[in-house]
Amino acid sequence: MTLLDLTPRAADADRLSTLPVAIIGAGPIGLAAAANLVERGIDFIVFEAGAEVAASVRSWGHTRLFSPWKHLVDPASRRLLEEQGWELPDPERAPSGTELVEKYVAPLAEVDEIASRVRLGVEVIGVTREGMDRTRTRSRAATPFAVRIRTADGQVEDVPARAVIDASGTYLSPNSLSSSGLELLGMAEIADAVTTALPDVLGRDRATFAGRHTTVVGAGHSAANTLLALAELARQEPGTTVTWLIRNAKAVRVSSSADDELADRARLGSRVDKAVADGRIAVLDGFEIIRGRRTPAGVELVGHRHGEVVAHATEVVVNATGFRPNLDILREIRLDLDEIVEAPRRLAPLIDPNVHSCGTVEPHGFRELAHPEQGFFVVGMKSYGRAPTFLLATGYEQVRSVTAWLAGDTASASNVELVLPATGVCSTDAGNGGGCC
Incomplete structure (x- = not known):
């Protein structure tokens, strides 16, 4: 060159x-x-x-x-x-x-x-x-x-x-929900049930999530912020449930060290960990998404998990994949x-x-x-x-x-x-x- x-x-x-x-x-x-x-x-x-x-x-x-x-x-x-x-x-x-x-x-x-x-x-x-x-x-x-x-x-x-x-x-320009990086198969079918990263869960977009099952896909800080907001919404609105879907084996991507000068970020990981431990957020790890499809009750994300093809049912999907x-x-x-x-x-x-x-x-x-x-x-x-x-x-x-x-x-x-x-x-x-x- x-x-x-x-x-x-x-x-x-x-x-x-x-x-x-x-x-x-x-x-x-x-x-x-x-x-x-x-x-x-x-x-x-x-x-x-x-x-x-x-x-x-x-x-x-x-x-x-x-x-x-x-x-x-x-x-x-x-x-x-x-x-x-x-x-x-x-x-x-x-x-x-x-x-x-x-x-x-x-x-x-x-x-x-x-x-x-x-x-x-x-x-x-x-x-x-x-x-x-x-x-x-x-x-x-x-x-x-x-x-x-x-x-x-x-x-x-x-x-x-x-x-x-x-x-x-x-x-x-969000990343795809698909683990392949290509547009998710079936995306057009479920697009109306997918939101972009960082929706205003407790404010402008509250009606989208209240009383419904939401799955947040992604393992970064955007996902963590949304998960915490959904956990709070679940406390306020009966019937609201939250699942955290990640591709990796452990949900530790948002953890920061104790000497992080940005204090709010340092606390973020521990807050999510506590919400998971308390049962307010369910974790679905090791899930490689390959397809989305519409169902009478909402949508399904289909993928590979631990060597098997599985389907995860939900109503709303937040794309926080970066x-x-x-x-x-x-x-x-x-x-x-x-x-x-x-x-x-x-x-x-x-x-x-x-x-x-x-x-x-x-x-x-x-x-x-x-x-x-x-x-x-x-x-x-x-x-x-x-x-x-x-x-x-x-x-x-x-x-x-x-x-x-x-x-x-x-x-x-x-x-x-x-x-x-x-x-x-x-x-x-x-x-x-x-x-x-």
């Missing part, structure tokens, strides 16, 4: 300097990239598929993050906000997703320098180079990107850009991805969930995030591919380094530093959910 040239070329800057940087996603990481570009004096445009900024975070807004406020605010964003009189909430307190949006992300999006450049209800459906597919090489680095978008009214257009930062996340990056929109971009976790190849060894927890990931920046497509970067949760070990603080340092490189400040871009909380294990199975904030 040809070595990647990470030095900005004068010819590129001359031709592309009048175009904005395109940012995909107006979540915490995408808006942090915008704030860093504001400080660098580089024009940009942010595309957000949702009707509001941080649409994915709002979806799980009832869930409390593990990290306290002191780890959740991007430094450049904080400087912009403080110029408007904003104050950091209690640094030692961990907010809910809704609080993160209302007290930080939404105010950041309202800063004039950012608000004027955010386009809501605009879905990015493809990225390429103008007039080039991925096979053409001549003058490629000097050719603008073309970001193909679809607006809420269905109009499709190509928007030119000097560089692209994909901060679209993975929440909208997430994967949506790479379909990048088919015409030259990517260099690790073949296992689908993260940038240089980054993958640093985030391998079999080795690293959230807090043991080494500082990394533009070099580890770069692809053969010069000027294109995937950042944030999506940069971690299928690894569930992401922290917002990590993403903020990623975009600081990337935007410094885009500004031609290679020294600053190369000087990556990151102070993370001491942590226990987030998850040791990238296919079974998990993740950190």
Whole structure:
């Protein structure tokens, strides 16, 4: 493979300097990239598929993050906000997703320098180079990107850009319920009985679960949060029952060490263990799902367990099996991805969930995030591919380094530093959910 040239070329800057940087996603990481570009004096445009900024975070807004406020605010964003009189909430307190949006992300999006450049209800459906597919090489680095978008009214257009930062996340791309990774056989038949990860069990989605049998599939922190909410709902609503279905032999994926600096996460595993021991959560382990099917009483998940084909009857299924990056929109971009976790190849060894927890990931920046497509970067949760070990603080340092490189400040871009909380294990199975904030 040809070595990647990470030095900005004068010819590129001359031709592309009048175009904005395109940012995909107006979540915490995408808006942090915008704030860093504001400080660098580089024009940009942010595309957000949702009707509001941080649409994915709002979806799980009832869930409390593990990290306290002191780890959740991007430094450049904080400087912009403080110029408007904003104050950091209690640094030692961990907010809910809704609080993160209302007290930080939404105010950041309202800063004039950012608000004027955010386009809501605009879905990015493809990225390429103008007039080039991925096979053409001549003058490629000097050719603008073309970001193909679809607006809420269905109009499709190509928007030119000097560089692209994909901060679209993975929440909208859940892993399959099937142990094979392919779409579950029979999924269309049972789709109306399957919910995404982190439903609002005790609030918005209460009626879906009250008085019914719910099976949560997955062994990470998303599953644990949902299990605890369902156990509480079962205490309040007669007839509510909960099953925890996992692929592995033991339900210990959410356990954290006693010295985990993120206290809420450290307690999560023990709380689930207690609920299991008390009989409030039934555990079905070693279950490899191969098919779903409709029954008169609800649905069945059919799979292999201990060498036999078995069927598990339930009424509602929560898919908490984790997430994967949506790479379909990048088919015409030259990517260099690790073949296992689908993260940038240089980054993958640093985030391998079999080795690293959230807090043991080494500082990394533009070099580890770069692809053969010069000027294109995937950042944030999506940069971690299928690894569930992401922290917002990590993403903020990623975009600081990337935007410094885009500004031609290679020294600053190369000087990556990151102070993370001491942590226990987030998850040791990238296919079974998990993740950190």
